[in-house]
Amino acid sequence: MKNANHLNIKSDATTPTACLWCKGKLGEVKYHNVKDRLGYVPGTWDLIECSECKSLVLSPFPSTSDIGNYYPEKYNIPSPTQTSGVRKLVSFVESKFLNFLYQKEARALSRKLPVFKKPSIKILEFGCGNGNRLEFFHNLKFDIVGVDMSRGDIEAIQSKGMKAQCIDIQTLPEHFEPNSFDVIMCFDVLEHIPNLEVFFSKILPLIRPGGWMVAGLPAQDSIPVRVFKEDYIALNEVPRHVSVPSVKGTQMFFKRFGLQNLGLLPYSSLSCAMAVGLSLFKSATAYAFYNNEIKFFILFKRVCGLFVLFLSCPVLLLENYFTSHPSRFIVFAQKDELKS
Numbered sequence: 001m002k003n004a005n006h007l008n009i010k011s012d013a014t015t016p017t018a019c020l021w022c023k024g025k026l027g028e029v030k031y032h033n034v035k036d037r038l039g040y041v042p043g044t045w046d047l048i049e050c051s052e053c054k055s056l057v058l059s060p061f062p063s064t065s066d067i068g069n070y071y072p073e074k075y076n077i078p079s080p081t082q083t084s085g086v087r088k089l090v091s092f093v094e095s096k097f098l099n100f101l102y103q104k105e106a107r108a109l110s111r112k113l114p115v116f117k118k119p120s121i122k123i124l125e126f127g128c129g130n131g132n133r134l135e136f137f138h139n140l141k142f143d144i145v146g147v148d149m150s151r152g153d154i155e156a157i158q159s160k161g162m163k164a165q166c167i168d169i170q171t172l173p174e175h176f177e178p179n180s181f182d183v184i185m186c187f188d189v190l191e192h193i194p195n196l197e198v199f200f201s202k203i204l205p206l207i208r209p210g211g212w213m214v215a216g217l218p219a220q221d222s223i224p225v226r227v228f229k230e231d232y233i234a235l236n237e238v239p240r241h242v243s244v245p246s247v248k249g250t251q252m253f254f255k256r257f258g259l260q261n262l263g264l265l266p267y268s269s270l271s272c273a274m275a276v277g278l279s280l281f282k283s284a285t286a287y288a289f290y291n292n293e294i295k296f297f298i299l300f301k302r303v304c305g306l307f308v309l310f311l312s313c314p315v316l317l318l319e320n321y322f323t324s325h326p327s328r329f330i331v332f333a334q335k336d337e338l339k340s
């Protein structure tokens, strides 16, 4: 466990006053004393429920300048070229599996949105990570560019012949023309962003009138959250997750920015089940396995998590297709045809 000084965290966190998603009044603390599942950032946090849309907001609420210090160097599964030995082999297998899941979701999205039927469209993925979804759309011959803060990921994507740039949200409008993209998408990004309104005010002007904004998110109003509570991976990802929205809160947020024709698509049931496996074996994180000395007990627990994934998949499949509250979902909406 690191200490706060080592992470260069200043203590200027504040108490949140309004919901990030619907602007509604915050109500009671729903989850008390939640700890970072990675054990990387010391301390405890509360998750306060919005009295209007039931989204959860982190308290104390971190300052924007501190957020970057909450992320360890190897936060996600590294690509095999970024590691060695046993880890290289494990990362090869895990990356292949993630690649399969991400591409499955990208394929479902491309079937759902009519814009993907057009022969040549321009797409931006913000927070593209190591580029699995990017690759799917690149292979469909779309003009796609990935943006991420991780220089290592961006260089890995560029080495595969795809377009990617290392840019933060503040300077994003300086790098691209307004009204230039048919689709902007971000997966597992919005729940990390403290000022969602600033984010949307920077990113939406880049979408052409009639273009689409797409976001993948965890939901707080789902069966896994009810079962695992603060042990669920979307909740104990504090303080990197500064909010966990409800489906209703997300829809209210998109509508507040004038986006239309809102639709919802569950993540694949395997992706939702993977979050369950990781919640049950919460010490078996990619951070623990890829950052420290090799502990085969952690690897064993990651394999156990895989079994739980397959066992829980039928329940998640039922939740995804027979309720309006999937545990992980993709929301998409269209910019007004007349609005630039």
Ligand SMILES: [Zn+2]
Pocket: 019, 020, 021, 022, 023, 024, 050, 051, 052, 053, 054, 055, 249
């Ligand atoms: Zn709310």
